[in-house]
Amino acid sequence: MQGFRLRGVIPPIVTPLMPGSAHIDVDALQAHVSWLSDKGVHALMPCGTTGEGPLLTIQERMEVVRRVLEVASGRTPVIAHVGAITTRESIQLAEAATAVGVDALSVVSPYYFRISDDALVAHFCAVAKAVPEVPVFLYNLPQCVGNAITPRMVEETISHAPNVVGLKDSAGDLKLLRDFISLGLPGLQVACGSDVLVFEALKLGASASVSGNANAFPEVVVELFRCYWAGDLIGAARQQALLDVVRNALRNGQSIALIKRAVEMRGLRCGPVRPPLPEVTAEEVETARVALSVAGLLG
Numbered sequence: 001m002q003g004f005r006l007r008g009v010i011p012p013i014v015t016p017l018m019p020g021s022a023h024i025d026v027d028a029l030q031a032h033v034s035w036l037s038d039k040g041v042h043a044l045m046p047c048g049t050t051g052e053g054p055l056l057t058i059q060e061r062m063e064v065v066r067r068v069l070e071v072a073s074g075r076t077p078v079i080a081h082v083g084a085i086t087t088r089e090s091i092q093l094a095e096a097a098t099a100v101g102v103d104a105l106s107v108v109s110p111y112y113f114r115i116s117d118d119a120l121v122a123h124f125c126a127v128a129k130a131v132p133e134v135p136v137f138l139y140n141l142p143q144c145v146g147n148a149i150t151p152r153m154v155e156e157t158i159s160h161a162p163n164v165v166g167l168k169d170s171a172g173d174l175k176l177l178r179d180f181i182s183l184g185l186p187g188l189q190v191a192c193g194s195d196v197l198v199f200e201a202l203k204l205g206a207s208a209s210v211s212g213n214a215n216a217f218p219e220v221v222v223e224l225f226r227c228y229w230a231g232d233l234i235g236a237a238r239q240q241a242l243l244d245v246v247r248n249a250l251r252n253g254q255s256i257a258l259i260k261r262a263v264e265m266r267g268l269r270c271g272p273v274r275p276p277l278p279e280v281t282a283e284e285v286e287t288a289r290v291a292l293s294v295a296g297l298l299g
Helices: 025-036 060-070 087-099 117-128 151-160 174-181 197-206 218-229 235-248 258-263 282-295
Strands: 078-082 104-108 138-139 164-169 187-191
Touching: 025 060, 060 087, 078 235, 087 104, 087 117, 104 117, 117 151, 117 164, 151 164, 151 174, 164 174, 164 258, 174 187, 187 197, 187 218, 197 218, 197 235, 235 282, 258 282
Parallel strands: 078 104, 104 138, 138 164, 164 187
Antiparallel strands: none
């Protein structure tokens, strides 16, 4: 399928919430989208893991995508994450996102129940076939959802749904990432979803980074890609080292609340996380602030 390419830095954008009510803070969301676009990111992914997608209602997810597009359309491509626990909900989200004009879709494996490989392939095919005109990217996150995507499953899905054109791999396993890239399927696009592996992933042939930490420090990852694309491997390695500082300061992406506080350190509003996700203490925020300041990442 021609058109959108999974390339460059793609933040899975946080979903700002209103303090007290935890309703979506539309103004803060759109300010963040505009800020990220100004920083040079190459696409945006709303309603993913870092965006607390599984904790949003179907209606809220539709609103987030629509509000992101109001700012990003014609400026920065939008990949809507539409993965859900049921095939029906994923299709509903995919159709709604397609109707408002997203550039592509991302679909994580259904979670909670253990599902066979064949049933997962059938799920992905059903979602993709519901929106045949839109590129679809699978999303491998086995440590959270419990249902892993394998290279064989990617091949099988693409053979039945040709608008599935790639995947985001967040398993954190460099060998598995290499196995996905080494499938050699025509036009297959693979994004690295683990910030610790971005530089190595690029050297293996990955085309993009879906980086939660890029919500707060997009310049670090954008510069990593600029250096790599320019053939400056030393510069890219230095940026990876700086990204590692960010990753360590923000607990390796394991605390969405801490990522939100880091976004606020950059002068934007984010609000709380949605329960049952835990908040962070003032001491934890200050520890992160000091580490980021020492690295020269906060003005």
